[in-house]
Amino acid sequence: MLTMIRSVWLVIAASIRVSPWQSAVCLLETLSNAAGLLQPLFIAWLITGAIERDPALVLRAVCCLVGSLTVVVVLMIIGNNARVSQYERVGFWFDTEISRLTSSIATLDHLQSAEYQDRAQTLRDHQGQLGFAFNGVLNALRAAVTGVGTLVLALTADPRMLLVVLAGLPVVLSTRWTTRWQTATDDAAAQPSRHVKHLLGLATEPGPGAEVRVFGLQNWLRDATATATRGWLDRRVGLARRQGLLESAGNVIFFVVAVIVLGWMLIDTIRGQVSIADFVLAATLITRLQMISESLQWSIRMLVRVSDDGGRFLWLRDYTAAQAARQRGTTTPPDRLSTGISTVGLGYTYPGADSPTLTDVDLELPAGAVVAVVGENGAGKSTLIGLLTGMLRPTTGSVLVDGVDLEQFDIAQWRSRMSGAFQDYARLEFSAQQSIGVGNLDDLDDRPAVRDALDEAAATDVLTALPSGLDTQLGTTWPDGVELSGGQWQRLAIARGMMRDSPLLLVLDEPTAALDAGTEHALFERYAEAARRTGGHGGVTLLVTHRFSTVAAADLVIVLRDGSVAEIGTHAELYSRGSHYAELYDLQARGYR
Ligand SMILES: Nc1ncnc2c1ncn2[C@@H]1O[C@H](COP(=O)(O)OP(=O)(O)OP(=O)(O)O)[C@@H](O)[C@H]1O
Structure with a gap:
């Protein structure tokens, strides 16, 4: 529960940080639902006014209906548009934060740990959903506002409506278990999903391409990928089946109770013990309760998701903070x-x-x-x-x-x-100038410094082969990017290592x-x-x-x-x-x- 509260606050705080104004506008859509809350009551007034030939009541009902509809539509249009762009911006904020946190860990020990890799993989898999989480929080708020409002309205219409509300509870409450199963399935999928990604990478990336073809591994890899995928897909299918069964059972209970209560009220209406307006109000509210039950289920699912995804983000943040706390050194070398x-x-x-x-x-x-x-x-x-x-x-x-x-x-x-060239050197797909210049950010654009570094790395001939010299865009991910050989990339990495002038430790x-x-x-x-x-x-x-x-x-x-x-x-x-x-x-x- 604490994680859920922290996660919800995390998402709200992120949205406010990204744009306080837009966050406020997004709330309008939620308020629009509150404005539509009393519509069944206005319909009931309309029917009562028509039956009792009361023009004042009819006029009041029509004015209220038109007014509330206008407010709902206007707020919804403004709020909806704001929501779409806001969740994209919040998502982007989380993406950049995750990159920042991950790269801010000063040591590399954690990258050797399978547990860290699994958690990080799940976080990356769900990264996009953190932006959507803001939407989820607003939807949950809307479902809560509409739910409470409709509940009050339903109970004032007829106390028997309480039975319908209670009948809707099992399916709503069961959502909490089903989402927990979902989380367990997601966590269990982290390691197999990393394995599947590795296998897909072997089949599709250029590096292992030659070995895959020489050794005729295509079919073997395909079968291995299918087996690995099936391992966690079966769990997911089983989960979906169980979720579906539980939800169907809950919906049947709700439907049966609703029919009984409505039938009971209809008999009382025929007997004149219940007014037609109250009967119409109850019938309208039952349909609305069904909708609310669905949106509450969705909201609980969403909130648990927010809690899981937010929890993973908070874990990364706590983990990074703990790692930073271990780096207590302050002495200047x-x-x-x-x-x-x-x-x-x-x-x-x-x-x-x-x-x-x-x-x-x-x-x-x-x-x-x-x-x-x-x-x-x-x-x-x-x-x-x-x-x-x-x-x-x-x-x-x-x-x-x-x-x-x-x-x-x-x-x-x-x-x-310190400086150096490492065994697992990076292929930095920037311009040649930048790819080497990042070895000393102060001299990023300093051409003579980069030329000197190339000279020290005996890599000047790599530059001569580049069509635009230091301005050549490197890497095939760019339309005009030039691809280098493994040795050429490595020599640029060595030049990068030569950019710093007086390192205390030079590692080659x-x-x-x-x-x-x-x-x-x-x-x-x-x-x-x-x-x-x-x-x-x-x-x-x-x-x-x-x-x-x-x-x-x-x-x-x-x-x-x-x-x-x-x-x-x-x-x-x-x-x-x-x-x-x-x-x-x-x-x-x-x-x-
Ligand atoms: N992430 C890891 N988890 C567990 N063991 C590891 C990990 N990385 C390396 N090792 C083990 O540590 C040992 C030393 O590895 P290291 O890479 O330091 O050797 P090396 O002398 O640099 O080898 P090479 O000449 O092949 O590069 C190896 O037996 C390796 O299996």
Whole structure:
């Protein structure tokens, strides 16, 4: 109940924030219904006036009917138009808020959690309904006003009408259960629906297209999608059937009681114990009660929906606030590093995982050093990078920057003092200038800065191939957008990482994975240059790579194995030990010979 009240208030507050005036105009449509509430009474007056040949009563009835009809129509026209545009605006407000909240979480741990993903998926699936929720709240208000008004009118017409009202209650009250079943079905559908989206993506997106065709997976994917869809569709169909049965049973009860009461009143009218006007009023009100019962059912369904969807939004808001509260650091990172970055007993367990991915990692990354991190697939390299950049929060131990715990730094300021190119780089479909310039928003439109960054990333030739140079629109989602190869996109991402001048931490996480040998060679030379520049103010350059030719040039090599530091030292030291590192190095050197 509390969630429902919070959700309804959330929707109303959002509407008022979007436009107080329009929100007020929307209320007019609700008021129009109140204006129409007394129409059955005016009809009863009209009939009484006609029977009793009372022109004054007939005139009053006609004036009231015409007046109320005019008010209803005018308010409805104004209110309806306002409602349509208002719910679109409120919906847009929620869309932007959800994007803002989701991206405002400073770390990425939550994205590794299946529970978060399921909740976020349900919220995204129902995102559009939050705008419609404002409409739902107004409809519920209208149903409540009309319901109470009609109830009072019905009881004043004849006390037996109470029986009809009571007969309508079961179907109205059952709506609360059926909507709860609906919510449970929606929640249960979150994970299968994510799975179905993944399967549909495999079948329709260009990335996996070649594998799907080479391995002839089309039919297999279609069957898998059908099976996954059926899993939750069956639940939905079953739910609709149960809902239909309950509603039909409730409607039959209402109909039977209404017929009995009307028949009873008709007999009394024939006997002269009930006036014709009261009989007509009761008959009109029974039809209206039937309508109100339906709109109350709809409103309860809507309010539960508002409560569920609003509840999910409030959950995201609370979750974001809780995450923000955990980021209590206020310390400003130093302008330059004097000792470097270190880790003490660092460990990390992914949400929902049984065992830790990293354990007891103790490292000293000296200021100004170029540090290479190597290790086999799954050794924990990206996880370590996540912890050092503050994207993941350590489960145990800590990361220290010049001896100060990373947690104590203002996370936004720390982020502004680092840069890098990441394994999962973004394909930013902007102009080439912006796609690179966002690496340092202050220089977004600075052409020389972007050209320098391209040069440092050895990516100037990517620019030469673009028809309008830096002004070229990238990406096929645009009519004249130019599509790049995987390697070209990655080189733009590296250029983006070179936009900041003096990062304290420069991360290059497998930046050469999609690059050819010539580009790789050119790039390594630039890296050394960038590292010297970063090193000038004590910045640490962290390079994750599988290519040992780069590793040899690093000041320090960290070998990770099964989530722990297996070896650490310079290339020469590690190689002379003839251990795991030397084995891997020789293996790769032989491959290149
Ligand atoms: N979201 C996650 N949930 C649970 N386990 C995860 C998650 N992400 C990664 N892991 C596990 O953590 C381990 C280390 O992964 P990580 O990506 O850090 O390795 P890596 O050394 O960077 O590998 P690669 O060289 O293949 O990129 C892997 O065994 C992986 O299964």
